[in-house]
Amino acid sequence: MSAPATETTPSGLVIARIGGVPVVIGASWLLLAAVITFVVGSGSPELGSTAYLLGGVYAVALLVSVLVHEGAHAAAARGVGLPVHRVVADLWGGHTAYDGRLSTPGKAALIAIVGPISNFALGAVAWVASNAVTADIPQRMLFGVAFVNVLLAAFNLLPGLPLDGGQLVDALVWKVTGSRETGLIAAGWTGRVVTVGVLLWFVVRPLVLGHQPSLTSLIWMALVGMFMWQGATAAIRTGQARRMLGRGTVAQVVRPVPVVRAGDVLETTAATGGLAVVVDDRGAPQSLVFPQDAANVPRDRWVSTPVSALARVQPAGWVATTRRDDDLTEVVTAIQESQSPVVVAVDEAGRVLGIATVEAVNAVLEGR
Structure with missing residues (x-):
């Protein structure tokens, strides 16, 4: 399966990075592997303990099949210019997370269809190979791989x-x-x-x-x-x-504010009454200065008071990476994740676009 998503830290064991994209095995996949091993092992008593070994091989073969499927999604997404965040195999099979903001119906359809096609192709190769060998165990294994891949492809096309x-x-x-x-x-x-x-x-x-x-x-x-x-x-x-x-855009809710560093003085925020975004040496937002705090500093001391003395560190998730003409999805997500009434919006290059408040978002969504 493929799914547009925002970039997050992968959860699970990163077994490889291909083109910078992490390939992750979720912890839940181990449960799936155990179930497959048990079902196959207990279902072939005539093979003795070899049946459980065969079950383990089937589990690994399924993992490879899922990764081929998801790898096809990832390659297609990269091929049409969409950033891919991660490829994951887990209890539910797997998924490929990519940035779908620049997607189109044609791109989405292409990314979706290549997954099942890759499994049909892998299944065909395994079926041909199963007919080319005569030994019982290898033939069973190859036929099992063929069957699983055709089933995986057909099921995913529902x-x-x-x-x-x-x-x-x-x-x-x-x-x-x-x-x-x-x-x-x-x-x-x-x-x-x-x-x-x-x-x-x-x-x-x-x-x-x-x-x-x-x-x-x-x-x-x-x-x-x-x-x-x-x-x-x-x-x-x-x-x-x-x-x-989609009723509003980022440009409608974002308010431009001064972008300052910790060593800058409060006077640099005078145009907004003391409201500013404080960034680190890389330009990444770290904290905010609020007018109510600035008001407690005598006006004649603004030229000597560093903003670091008033800056408030904001909760995790308070930065929304978006664009001025995007809808409000990323801004609202940042508000929900940070539980903060004020978040900062940055573009894909990390440049600060401004701040957005819950009040501003509500006003746009309610048509005020």
């Missing part, structure tokens, strides 16, 4: 988010309506429909036909259903939130 097929629905609706938000909402609803369909087919249908699914199958389908439903619901909510945040 037309609903959070699957790649849902990304295609998103891109199609986005293209037809001209609204990314409408695409997300539509693909989220199809994702819910797909989730219900999957559960009906793999759980309800066998019961109606008089077959009793195993406890393992029921647990696994419950987990898959929960994952798909949550992903679809998140897409709907994201689309609705973006629709609301």
Whole structure:
């Protein structure tokens, strides 16, 4: 799966960096590996302990298949000029996080489709290889790899988010309506429909036909259903939130203020009554000076009082990386993450655009 996202610190074991992009194995993948090893091992008693070794090989083969799938997403995103933040393999398979702010319906569709295509290709290679060998264990392994890759590709093409097929629905609706938000909402609803369909087919249908699914199958389908439903619901909510945040732009809520260093004197902030952003030697925002604090300093001492004496260090997450013509998503995210009524906006080069307040954001969203 692929998903537009903002850059965050990878969570898990970074096994490689390809082109600067971290490839991460989430801790939850170990649980998936253990389940696969147990299911395969316990399902082939005629192989003895070798069955569990075969299960471990299947788990690793699935990991490679997922990384090939996600690597294809990452390569496509990089190929169309979108920054890729990370490639992750975890309990739910995997995902590729990239910056989708400059994406288009065509780019989104391309990034989505290459994942399943890569698995179909890998599955075809493994199937041909399985027919070329005669030894039992290698043949089983290769056939298993082929089967898993075809299954992974087909499942991901189901037309609903959070699957790649849902990304295609998103891109199609986005293209037809001209609204990314409408695409997300539509693909989220199809994702819910797909989730219900999957559960009906793999759980309800066998019961109606008089077959009793195993406890393992029921647990696994419950987990898959929960994952798909949550992903679809998140897409709907994201689309609705973006629709609301699209009512305004960063330029409408950002107020330019002086950008000073810790050693500068308070007089440099006189134009805004003592309001300023304090940056470090690299130009990264570190703290704020507020007018109410500056007012406590006698006016004749502003020429000698360093701003560091009044600067207030701000909470983590208070910096929003965005552009003046972007919607308010990044600004609102910074407000929510920092729980601060004031955040600073910077562009992709790290230059300070100004500060944004909760009051300014609310005024724009409410049409005041």
